[in-house]
Amino acid sequence: MTTTTTAPTTTQVPLTRLTGVELRKLADTRAGFWLLLIIGLATAATSAIILGWAEDEEMTFEGFFSFGLLPSAVLLPVLGILSVTSEWSQRTVLSTFTLVPTRGRVLTAKIVAGVLIAIAATAATALLSAVANVIGRPIGGDGSWHIDSSLVWQGLLLQVIFVLMGIGFGALLQNTPLAIVLYFALPMVWTVLGSMIKKLKSAAEWLDINVTTTPLSEADMTSGEYARLGVSVAVWVLLPLAAGAVRVLRREVS
Amino acid sequence: MIAVENLSKRYGDQRAVDDVSFTCEPGTVTGFLGPNGAGKSTTLRMICGLTPPTAGAATVCGVPYRRLGNPGRRVGVLLDASAQHAGRTGRETLALAAMTMGLDTARVPDRLAKVGLDATAARRRVRAYSLGMRQRLGLAYAMLGDPAVLILDEPANGLDPEGIYWMRGLLREFADRGGTVLLSSHLLREVEAVADRLVVIGGGRILTQGDKNALLGAAGTVVRPADPEDFDAVLQKLDVTGTRSSDGTILVPAEPEVIARAAAAAGVVLLELRPAGAGGLEEMFLRLTSTGGNR
Numbered sequence: 001m002t003t004t005t006t007a008p009t010t011t012q013v014p015l016t017r018l019t020g021v022e023l024r025k026l027a028d029t030r031a032g033f034w035l036l037l038i039i040g041l042a043t044a045a046t047s048a049i050i051l052g053w054a055e056d057e058e059m060t061f062e063g064f065f066s067f068g069l070l071p072s073a074v075l076l077p078v079l080g081i082l083s084v085t086s087e088w089s090q091r092t093v094l095s096t097f098t099l100v101p102t103r104g105r106v107l108t109a110k111i112v113a114g115v116l117i118a119i120a121a122t123a124a125t126a127l128l129s130a131v132a133n134v135i136g137r138p139i140g141g142d143g144s145w146h147i148d149s150s151l152v153w154q155g156l157l158l159q160v161i162f163v164l165m166g167i168g169f170g171a172l173l174q175n176t177p178l179a180i181v182l183y184f185a186l187p188m189v190w191t192v193l194g195s196m197i198k199k200l201k202s203a204a205e206w207l208d209i210n211v212t213t214t215p216l217s218e219a220d221m222t223s224g225e226y227a228r229l230g231v232s233v234a235v236w237v238l239l240p241l242a243a244g245a246v247r248v249l250r251r252e253v254s
Numbered sequence: 255m256i257a258v259e260n261l262s263k264r265y266g267d268q269r270a271v272d273d274v275s276f277t278c279e280p281g282t283v284t285g286f287l288g289p290n291g292a293g294k295s296t297t298l299r300m301i302c303g304l305t306p307p308t309a310g311a312a313t314v315c316g317v318p319y320r321r322l323g324n325p326g327r328r329v330g331v332l333l334d335a336s337a338q339h340a341g342r343t344g345r346e347t348l349a350l351a352a353m354t355m356g357l358d359t360a361r362v363p364d365r366l367a368k369v370g371l372d373a374t375a376a377r378r379r380v381r382a383y384s385l386g387m388r389q390r391l392g393l394a395y396a397m398l399g400d401p402a403v404l405i406l407d408e409p410a411n412g413l414d415p416e417g418i419y420w421m422r423g424l425l426r427e428f429a430d431r432g433g434t435v436l437l438s439s440h441l442l443r444e445v446e447a448v449a450d451r452l453v454v455i456g457g458g459r460i461l462t463q464g465d466k467n468a469l470l471g472a473a474g475t476v477v478r479p480a481d482p483e484d485f486d487a488v489l490q491k492l493d494v495t496g497t498r499s500s501d502g503t504i505l506v507p508a509e510p511e512v513i514a515r516a517a518a519a520a521g522v523v524l525l526e527l528r529p530a531g532a533g534g535l536e537e538m539f540l541r542l543t544s545t546g547g548n549r
Binding site: 012017018021025030031088091092093094100101102190253254 | 295299302303304305306319320321322323324325326329331333334336337338339340341342346351354355356378379395449
């Protein structure tokens with residue numbers, strides 16, 4: 001034990017190291033571990049469903065991949081929510097922020113970790129889809145390997161958008177059940193209102209994230225569709241992230 | 255070392271911490287004493303940059319805590335042993351801290367063993383830990399980065415007598431090697447055995463501070479004035495703070511003769527005047543605890 005001898009460096013904890021820590025935190029609790037496992041199993045299940053019940057011509061790499069993205073698109077955001085809210089509910093912010101007092105860096109590391117896990121999920125889905133495609137051929141599947149490259153990027157974008165939205169909701173609300181419920185309910189309520197009330201219809205086209213993200217699963221999005229997506233992402237992702245960051249930076253830890 | 259200068263924290267009208275100043279030197283253990291709700295934890299949180307102070311400042315190793323680049327290597331902090339993720343194992347909790355500080359996680363099992371958590375306990379999730387085990391984990395966590403300063407909030411909470419004895423040895427050894435220790439407690443007896451200096455806080459204000467032996471030796475004088483209001487003038491003249499208790503007596507940190515002369519000069523009638531004796535600090539402390547820190 002050294003006490004007075006060496007004065008360790010005062011350099012900041014590098015962001016790469018912090019991101020590694022945050023990635024590990026996503027999987028080292030029971031909740032995180034099971035969530036990741038369920039996402040994996042559900043993704044495998046999507047391939048199984050196609051193999052078992054879909055028409056032969058639907059058994060293509062593109063078919064497996066597009067359907068396979070669904071479980072992670074729905075559940076990865078919950079992991080994003082948990083990565084922020086569990087710090088407050090389990091009160092680990094006390095130790096997290098005493099080891100890294102620059103809170104913005106912790107939040108940045110969580111965001112980077114979220115993006116990385118979205119990329120990893122997309123890659124894993126592609127891998128699973130390839131395996132399913134190989135299995136599909138002998139049982140009469142089309143087995144085509146053709147995939148429009150735009151679908152890969154758009155699929156990845158979809159994952160990233162929803163994970164960041166989850167982190168944004170988590171940072172803003174800092175309460176696990178509340179953040180999860182509102183994350184799923186608010187966009188749904190908006191969708192219902194948008195379809196019921198005529199006056200909201202044109203606004204919903206720009207602001208309903210369920211509507212604006214739909215073109216992501218179709219090849220070659222148009223610039224108009226990107227513009228609508230951008231507006232809704234600003235409202236549902238960037239706004240909660242910014243407000244959440246302010247709240248994380250300001251909130252007193254006790 | 256730790257330097258606290260005129261720290262204050264206000265929540266609305268309530269002054270949780272009011273103009274608190276003290277320093278902790280290397281090689282010493284400072285006991286931060288006060289009843290529940292006296293402002294100990296708030297003060298410690300302000301030192302660690304978790305709570306922004308309303309006024310004043312604190313530095314650790316000469317720098318505000320938030321500007322310590324990798325604080326875990328300089329300062330070990332244990333503010334609440336329960337504030338660990340219940341779903342992580344003890345070993346994982348320390349491994350994450352080691353990674354954050356840029357240390358090899360290989361040191362983790364050894365550090366856990368040092369605080370009395372064996373391999374079986376290390377594999378268990380924190381949810382299954384008793385409070386005593388969590389305190390031990392918290393101590394291992396605080397000392398993981400080989401810091402020069404330790405800041406501990408009620409570390410003896412939940413420890414059995416043997417555990418308290420062990421912790422005293424650990425802290426004494428740490429200070430004897432040149433380390434700085436600041437530990438809070440609401441029990442005088444708990445810190446009396448290990449502290450070199452005492453800082454006593456009540457109602458957010460520092461009531462007394464100094465060398466432990468000096469404080470225990472000359473704990474003051476018990477005074478019962480006929481009219482407490484008149485006596486305030488005497489206290490002001492002596493430039494000391496009295497501690498009022500519910501039975502109408504006031505503990506004054508001054509010699510009986512000094513008080514008697516000042517009271518006589520001011521024409522204040524005293525009904526009782528006696529040295530508080532060796533148990534005076536404890537008595538004062540008990541009064542504070544029983545009256546909830548009201549002055």
